[in-house]
Amino acid sequence: MEVSVLGLGTVKLGRNEALKYPQAFTIPTDQEAQALLSLARSRGINLIDTAPAYGNSEERLGKLLKGQRKHWLICTKVGEEFNRGQSSYHFDPEHTRASLERSLRRLNTDILDIVLVHSDGNDEAIIKDYGTLDVLAEMKQEGKIRSFGMSTKTVTGGLLAAEQCDVVMMTWNLSYHDEVPVIDRCLELNKGVLIKKALASGRATGGNASSHTSGSASGNVSSNNASLDPVTETFETLLAHRGVSSIIVGSINPAHIRSNIEAALLVS
Numbered sequence: 001m002e003v004s005v006l007g008l009g010t011v012k013l014g015r016n017e018a019l020k021y022p023q024a025f026t027i028p029t030d031q032e033a034q035a036l037l038s039l040a041r042s043r044g045i046n047l048i049d050t051a052p053a054y055g056n057s058e059e060r061l062g063k064l065l066k067g068q069r070k071h072w073l074i075c076t077k078v079g080e081e082f083n084r085g086q087s088s089y090h091f092d093p094e095h096t097r098a099s100l101e102r103s104l105r106r107l108n109t110d111i112l113d114i115v116l117v118h119s120d121g122n123d124e125a126i127i128k129d130y131g132t133l134d135v136l137a138e139m140k141q142e143g144k145i146r147s148f149g150m151s152t153k154t155v156t157g158g159l160l161a162a163e164q165c166d167v168v169m170m171t172w173n174l175s176y177h178d179e180v181p182v183i184d185r186c187l188e189l190n191k192g193v194l195i196k197k198a199l200a201s202g203r204a205t206g207g208n209a210s211s212h213t214s215g216s217a218s219g220n221v222s223s224n225n226a227s228l229d230p231v232t233e234t235f236e237t238l239l240a241h242r243g244v245s246s247i248i249v250g251s252i253n254p255a256h257i258r259s260n261i262e263a264a265l266l267v268s
């Protein structure tokens, strides 16, 4: 699977409550969402990340991506539900299978490219006690998903997931590096790595990251870290790790999507 170095996170396409973003926002209209997807696709982004817990993100994508399914790699999740403003977690085999079948229907597709277990933080218990990954492995055998993994929150869980899965999603940004050993292990095992919260959910953007300074003027970006804006510095740091497959950045602002892509191209 060839994923673009930046993927598009779609929490903000379907949900705007009980989130940790620093600023409130309005969910984009269909027209606005369509424009964001077209922009991302036209600039080379081919990976889109969604989840049942992202409000109606899956359903909207199912409609918005009609006729362009083959241009996208779709990553969704199992395990977390979000109803009436609250999350609940369900990792048992029955829920896992039903959730995945529902995602196939909502996303209007007969195969999902990546399915991740949406951890509640108890990574180790989920992996060892629930059989969630076994169900995903079965569904891969059945041809309903192409690959599976886990979006983890701990190093121990990430390391276990790396052994048992095709792909692991974890947090890495300029102020949080704890889970880098998981990426090192994924690299050794040739497993996929997706990064979430690379911009610390918007806290690491320096306030005005839509106009990137051109750290490449010297043609020597990597030795010029001090002059880079936070977004470019983030992408440079993360993409320098050979284990990172893609950084999933959430954005509903076209200017941010454009500048993020420019920044990623600059340093990759």
Ligand SMILES: NC(=O)c1ccc[n+]([C@@H]2O[C@H](COP(=O)([O-])OP(=O)(O)OC[C@H]3O[C@@H](n4cnc5c(N)ncnc54)[C@H](OP(=O)(O)O)[C@@H]3O)[C@@H](O)[C@H]2O)c1
Residues within 6 Å of the ligand: 008, 009, 010, 011, 012, 021, 049, 050, 118, 119, 151, 169, 195, 196, 197, 198, 199, 200, 201, 202, 203, 205, 207, 208, 209, 210, 231, 248, 249, 250, 251, 252, 253, 255, 256, 257, 259, 260
């Ligand atoms: N447990 C899990 O599995 C899990 C948890 C968290 C996230 N994720 C996935 O990872 C994705 C990314 O995580 P995230 O959304 O929490 O955090 P993030 O990508 O670190 O940050 C997204 C925030 O940064 C802002 N932003 C993006 N580019 C910017 C720029 N150039 N300048 C200024 N602000 C910018 C966005 O606002 P604008 O919309 O205004 O651009 C958005 O509010 C999510 O969308 C989701 O797909 C998964």
